[in-house]
Amino acid sequence: MDNGIAASKASQPLQDIVSRDETQARLDRRAQSSALIKPRDLYTIADRVEAQAAVQGRRTFLSYGDARFSYAEVDARANQYAHAMRARGLGPGDVCAMAIENRPEFFFAWFGLAKIGAVAAFINTQVSGRPLAHAIETTGAKAVLVGEECLANFSMTEELPAVMQWLLPDAERPAPAGLRRPGDTDFADEVERAPREAFPRDLRAPLTAETPGLLIFTSGTTGLPKAARYSHMRWLSSGDVMVDTIGASPNDVFYCFLPLYHGAAATSVTSTALKAGASIVVRRKFSTREFWNDVRRHGITVCQYIGEICRYLLNQPATPQDREHALRCMMGAGLTPESWLRWVERFGAVQIFEGWGSTEANANLINVDNRIGSCGRVPYWEKTNFRLVRYDLESGEHVRDARGFYLLCQPGEVGEGIGYIVDHPDIGGGRFEGYTSADATEKKILRNVFVDGDAYWSSGDLLRYDDDGYFYFVDRIGDTFRWKSENVSTMEVADALSDYPGAELINIYGVQVPGHEGRAGMAAVVMQDGHRFDPAGFYALTEERLPRYAAPLFVRVSQAADLTTTFKLRKVDLQRQGYDPAAFDDPLYVRSETDRTYLPYSSAALEKVGVPAFGATLEKSI
Numbered sequence: 001m002d003n004g005i006a007a008s009k010a011s012q013p014l015q016d017i018v019s020r021d022e023t024q025a026r027l028d029r030r031a032q033s034s035a036l037i038k039p040r041d042l043y044t045i046a047d048r049v050e051a052q053a054a055v056q057g058r059r060t061f062l063s064y065g066d067a068r069f070s071y072a073e074v075d076a077r078a079n080q081y082a083h084a085m086r087a088r089g090l091g092p093g094d095v096c097a098m099a100i101e102n103r104p105e106f107f108f109a110w111f112g113l114a115k116i117g118a119v120a121a122f123i124n125t126q127v128s129g130r131p132l133a134h135a136i137e138t139t140g141a142k143a144v145l146v147g148e149e150c151l152a153n154f155s156m157t158e159e160l161p162a163v164m165q166w167l168l169p170d171a172e173r174p175a176p177a178g179l180r181r182p183g184d185t186d187f188a189d190e191v192e193r194a195p196r197e198a199f200p201r202d203l204r205a206p207l208t209a210e211t212p213g214l215l216i217f218t219s220g221t222t223g224l225p226k227a228a229r230y231s232h233m234r235w236l237s238s239g240d241v242m243v244d245t246i247g248a249s250p251n252d253v254f255y256c257f258l259p260l261y262h263g264a265a266a267t268s269v270t271s272t273a274l275k276a277g278a279s280i281v282v283r284r285k286f287s288t289r290e291f292w293n294d295v296r297r298h299g300i301t302v303c304q305y306i307g308e309i310c311r312y313l314l315n316q317p318a319t320p321q322d323r324e325h326a327l328r329c330m331m332g333a334g335l336t337p338e339s340w341l342r343w344v345e346r347f348g349a350v351q352i353f354e355g356w357g358s359t360e361a362n363a364n365l366i367n368v369d370n371r372i373g374s375c376g377r378v379p380y381w382e383k384t385n386f387r388l389v390r391y392d393l394e395s396g397e398h399v400r401d402a403r404g405f406y407l408l409c410q411p412g413e414v415g416e417g418i419g420y421i422v423d424h425p426d427i428g429g430g431r432f433e434g435y436t437s438a439d440a441t442e443k444k445i446l447r448n449v450f451v452d453g454d455a456y457w458s459s460g461d462l463l464r465y466d467d468d469g470y471f472y473f474v475d476r477i478g479d480t481f482r483w484k485s486e487n488v489s490t491m492e493v494a495d496a497l498s499d500y501p502g503a504e505l506i507n508i509y510g511v512q513v514p515g516h517e518g519r520a521g522m523a524a525v526v527m528q529d530g531h532r533f534d535p536a537g538f539y540a541l542t543e544e545r546l547p548r549y550a551a552p553l554f555v556r557v558s559q560a561a562d563l564t565t566t567f568k569l570r571k572v573d574l575q576r577q578g579y580d581p582a583a584f585d586d587p588l589y590v591r592s593e594t595d596r597t598y599l600p601y602s603s604a605a606l607e608k609v610g611v612p613a614f615g616a617t618l619e620k621s622i
Contacts, residue, residue, distance in 0.1 A: 017463035018369045020379035026368040033240040039210035044232040056277040063281045081112025082199035084191045092117030099123040100147035117204035123260035128153035130197035151175040180259035209233035229433040239271030248276035255303035257283040263359040290341035305335025336495040337373030362432040362457045363419025374470040385430045406449045414464045418456040432457045473493045481510030482518040484549040496545040502531025505561045509571040511578040514612045523552040533557045535598035554579040555589040587619035
C-alpha cells in the first residue's frame, strides 16, 4: 500500500503523542470493566433492565417523537410482551425473529423476549424474497414478530419457513388493507391485555451469561448475511466497557438513528445507555436535514456514527448555529482523517472514539486518545489478543515462514487483523462466539498460526500501524486491488478525493481490463444537487493527491449511491458492470494524461490510454 496516498493530502496539525503508559492505563480500565460479568454468572439482559427500572424508574429511558417512556414504563411494557409470548408457547432457548423498524415496540419486544429466556434474532427491515427467507431459516426461528411497516416484505416473499407470524401494528406506517389477514391483530391485542407486573424470573433463572441472547446479522456487502451469536455476557460487557470509556452518566442523552437490527445501535448505543441509566432518543431513520435539529431539541450528548453519515452532514451548507449543541462525544467507525478534521473545525471539539471491530469480532481496537485518523492503539502487545499478520495481496494468501507459521507485521506494513481465540470457562474476553452456521464459523478461524494448535479469528480487514503503536484501517481484503505492479487501497483513494467540490460520495473499486494484469481503478461519483461533474477539475485533484497508478482510470457519474442499510458501500455490481457503457446509463469518462482531463467515453478515448473495449478478451467473469 502506498503511504504517499494519505500523506499527499493537506498536512494535518501535529498532535502531541500520549505516552504508551497513559494509553495502556485507559485500556486497562476497559479490560477491568469487560470482566465484571463472568461466563457462568446467572445474569442476563433482562436482569439489567429490571435492575435499572428499580433504581431509575422515573427517569426517561426512551424518547420517540413526542412520546416519552420511563425506565419503569419500558420494563412494564416488556412484561406485557413476556406474558403474551409465553402464553403463545415461547420459552427459554427458543428463537424469535424480529422485523421491526426503529420504534419503541422494538425495545419492548426485545426485552420481553429476554425476560422469558428466548433469543431475539434481528432481521433487516429492508429485505424480502430469498434474503428474508434465508434470515428466518438460518436462525431457526420458532416465531417472527412482524412490524406492520415490514408486512409488504413478507407478502412478497414466497416459500417463507413455516413459523408463527405475530403482527405489531404501526400507526405511522399502516400496511395496505389487502395485506392484512384475519387474526393479524390478535397478538397485539393480547399484549395490551397482558399483566404489566413483573414476569417471574424462575423461567430464565438457570440461564448463564454466556448463553446466546441475540442473533445479529453481519452487514456484509456481498452474498447472504450470516447470523452471529451474541451472548448476554458480551452484550452487557459492551455497555460496562463503553460507560467507562466515554464517562457516560444518567445525565447523558444518546441518539439512536442507525437501524436497531444492526450491532452498532443494538449494542453500543443501547447497552451503554442502559448501563449508565441514561436516555435514548430514537429516530425511525437517519435524516441529514433533521440531525442537528434533533441534537439541539433533545439535548443529545452522545451519538454513534458511521463515517459516511459524517460526510453527508459535512456536505450540508454551514450555518451560524453549527457549534450550538450539547454533543460531547461520538463513537463509531469509518471516519477518515480529512472528515475528522473538518468535523471538529466546523462543529467544535467533540471527542471522537473511532474504533475497529465487527459484530462477530473477538478482538477490537478503539482510539481512546482522540488521535486523528487512528482506529486504536496497542501500547504493549502482551496486553492484547489482537495481532497483525502479513498478507500477500497478489496471491491472496498469508505470508509464512519456513516452518509454515504466519509472520507479524512491522510498523508501516499492511496486514490482516486477527484475534487469538480464548477458550476458558471463566474468561469471557477473547471468545469467538461464531455464527448459527458451523461451516461459516469454521471459515473464520485460522489454525496453527504461530504455534501448533493455536486458533485466531480472521477479520478480513487490512490495517497498518505506526511507530507509536497507532493503527489505521486500510481496507477490506478484496477491496484492495493491484494495478501496474502496485497495491491500491480503495479507501485511501476515496479519502484522498473526498473533498472534491460538489461530490456527495465517491466509491472506488477495481475493474478488470482485457489484456492487462490486475485491476484498473474506477470511481463512481455521486454529485450533490445543483453541482455538475468537472472532468478537468477531478483530473487536477487526482494529480495533486494520488500517484498516477492509483488515479482512477474510469469515472462513472452515478445518480445515487449503492449502499447497504448500514451505510456501507456495495461494489460487486459496479465491478461486474465495469466500464461497459451498455450495462448502465450513467455518464462515463476515461482518464487522459495527454489531455489532462477525463474524456467522455468513446473508442478514441480508450485508444488514447491503450485500453480495449470492456469484455473484448475477458475470459473470466468478475
